[in-house]
Amino acid sequence: MCGIVGAVAERNIASILLEGLKRLEYRGYDSAGLTVIRDGELHRERQVGKVQALVDAVAVNPEFFDGHIGIAHTRWATHGEPAQRNAHPHVSGKIAVVHNGIVENYAELKEELIAKGYVFTSQTDTEVVAHLINDIYKTTPDLLEAVRAVIPLLHGAFALGILHIDCPEELITVRLGSPLVIGVGIGENFIASDQLALLPVTNRFMYLEEGDIAKLTRSSIQVYADGVEVKRQIHEIDAAQHNADKGEFKHYMLKENEQPDAVARTVEMAVDSDEPSKLRDDFLQRNEAQLKGIKHVQVIACGTSYHSGLVAKYWFESLIRVPCSVEVASEFRYRNPVVIDNTLVICISQSGETADTLSALRDIQKHTPAGLVSLALCNVPTSSLVRETDIFLPTLAGPEIGVASTKAFTTQLAALMLLVLKVGVVQERMAGEKLTTLLGQLQELRGQLHASLNLDAPIKAMSEHFEYKKLPVLRSWFAVSNSARRRFKAERNLVYSRRRLRSRRAETRSIGIGR
Numbered sequence: 001m002c003g004i005v006g007a008v009a010e011r012n013i014a015s016i017l018l019e020g021l022k023r024l025e026y027r028g029y030d031s032a033g034l035t036v037i038r039d040g041e042l043h044r045e046r047q048v049g050k051v052q053a054l055v056d057a058v059a060v061n062p063e064f065f066d067g068h069i070g071i072a073h074t075r076w077a078t079h080g081e082p083a084q085r086n087a088h089p090h091v092s093g094k095i096a097v098v099h100n101g102i103v104e105n106y107a108e109l110k111e112e113l114i115a116k117g118y119v120f121t122s123q124t125d126t127e128v129v130a131h132l133i134n135d136i137y138k139t140t141p142d143l144l145e146a147v148r149a150v151i152p153l154l155h156g157a158f159a160l161g162i163l164h165i166d167c168p169e170e171l172i173t174v175r176l177g178s179p180l181v182i183g184v185g186i187g188e189n190f191i192a193s194d195q196l197a198l199l200p201v202t203n204r205f206m207y208l209e210e211g212d213i214a215k216l217t218r219s220s221i222q223v224y225a226d227g228v229e230v231k232r233q234i235h236e237i238d239a240a241q242h243n244a245d246k247g248e249f250k251h252y253m254l255k256e257n258e259q260p261d262a263v264a265r266t267v268e269m270a271v272d273s274d275e276p277s278k279l280r281d282d283f284l285q286r287n288e289a290q291l292k293g294i295k296h297v298q299v300i301a302c303g304t305s306y307h308s309g310l311v312a313k314y315w316f317e318s319l320i321r322v323p324c325s326v327e328v329a330s331e332f333r334y335r336n337p338v339v340i341d342n343t344l345v346i347c348i349s350q351s352g353e354t355a356d357t358l359s360a361l362r363d364i365q366k367h368t369p370a371g372l373v374s375l376a377l378c379n380v381p382t383s384s385l386v387r388e389t390d391i392f393l394p395t396l397a398g399p400e401i402g403v404a405s406t407k408a409f410t411t412q413l414a415a416l417m418l419l420v421l422k423v424g425v426v427q428e429r430m431a432g433e434k435l436t437t438l439l440g441q442l443q444e445l446r447g448q449l450h451a452s453l454n455l456d457a458p459i460k461a462m463s464e465h466f467e468y469k470k471l472p473v474l475r476s477w478f479a480v481s482n483s484a485r486r487r488f489k490a491e492r493n494l495v496y497s498r499r500r501l502r503s504r505r506a507e508t509r510s511i512g513i514g515r
């Protein structure tokens with residue numbers, strides 16, 4: 001995953017683009033770049049490594065980047081090594097493009113473009129997009145129309161941001177398989193891969209649908225689907241709720257330790273502290289009829305979410321005797337599977353934008369088995385997955401910036417257990433003492449998670465004892481003679497004491513004493 005940010009405004013936008021890229025750093029990347037139109041020219045800077053390297057490079061001549069329209073990108077290389085020439089934006093003539101995703105048929109397109117005389121300066125698949133738009137613009141001098149003509153030529157999944165020097169008021173964007181949101185400002189508009197990037201400038205967002213192409217100016221946003229202008233609703237979000245600051249935590253990995261509150265919030269969605277021995281009446285109330293009819297559960301997910309699905313399988317089958325299958329979405333979508341009637345398809349994804357999970361869901365929906373019910377277990381209410389499923393079961397983990405997925409996983413487990421209980425109750429497979437006990441255990445999780453996290457300090461102290469220890473390979477250990485063991489121990493101790501000495505010296509040097 002990597003990121004796109006774009007802006008068209010009255011004010012200078014370079015700092016907005018750079019701040020946006022910093023906020024997308026959590027997605028992972030190997031290089032970063034931006035381009036701004038200023039005085040009828042594209043001013044571009046690209047750097048390998050951290051966004052900070054780009055910020056520093058821009059700071060050398062900041063006035064070059066004073067402009068009112070620009071696009072920026074963090075790249076996670078798929079085609080071509082991480083290198084400055086491969087970093088985005090890519091330029092063809094007067095056109096600049098940033099791209100997330102993959103153009104699968106880039107090789108044949110590249111050949112055709114080379115035959116027409118286009119010169120490639122990068123190894124990326126993205127550069128074909130810039131040249132193609134340039135080529136079509138020559139006969140169709142309207143940026144939106146040129147982009148629209150190029151999209152059907154591209155196979156793959158992508159999000160794009162596009163500029164043209166001759167249209168310095170227009171930012172074109174495309175969403176097809178990779179996430180992209182529009183940030184709606186006053187006299188200014190923005191694009192980004194994640195709304196988090198734009199929270200310093202707006203809290204109003206428009207979520208594009210798959211295949212949407214949009215034209216943004218300072219004062220207008222036009223969205224087109226299949227060539228026809230369409231309305232996409234503007235959602236106002238509570239910025240405090242989407243707070244992605246580190247807060248009291250030293251870094252985002254530690255912020256994953258918000259688990260006790262995150263899990264408790266998720267449990268409280270379904271259990272009232274005044275009536276702790278029953279599920280709240282309003283928990284999935286509107287979906288009771290759907291859940292009553294299901295006979296089989298199919299979980300589709302990737303990575304961490306797949307693993308929470310594996311746990312849920314045990315619960316569905318052992319607690320309420322509903323058969324459950326779990327499969328990695330990338331396998332599921334490519335093997336033409338059979339989904340039987342009356343299946344509850346649970347798609348689990350923290351972001352709700354996991355491409356394989358979305359594709360697998362869409363494939364199932366195309367075949368519409370009878371009694372199909374689809375459910376999104378997801379942390380982002382505005383995501384594609386939530387929009388495309390019948391039921392939304394949220395995890396209330398808060399924004400995920402640290403990629404360890406710790407709180408995402410534990411909140412998914414809590415929500416899945418609540419779902420198992422709900423299905424159990426509506427299908428009369430779960431009641432009485434069993435239900436009360438499980439609900440009680442769910443409510444104890446906050447305290448238990450706190451108690452585990454409080455072990456941090458003793459674990460840290462203990463780890464110091466083990467820092468230089470290495471376990472011998474047991475089988476060979478027993479096979480060797482006593483004298484060989486003694487020799488091994490003596491050598492090992494020598495190595496460890498040298499290492500200790502080296503590390504003490506380094507420590508002394510770093511605090512500047514003992515020279």
Ligand code: GLU
Binds near residue numbers: 001002074086126
């Ligand atoms: N496929 C493009 C490249 O390798 C985009 C990768 C990305 O999504 O950052 O440059």
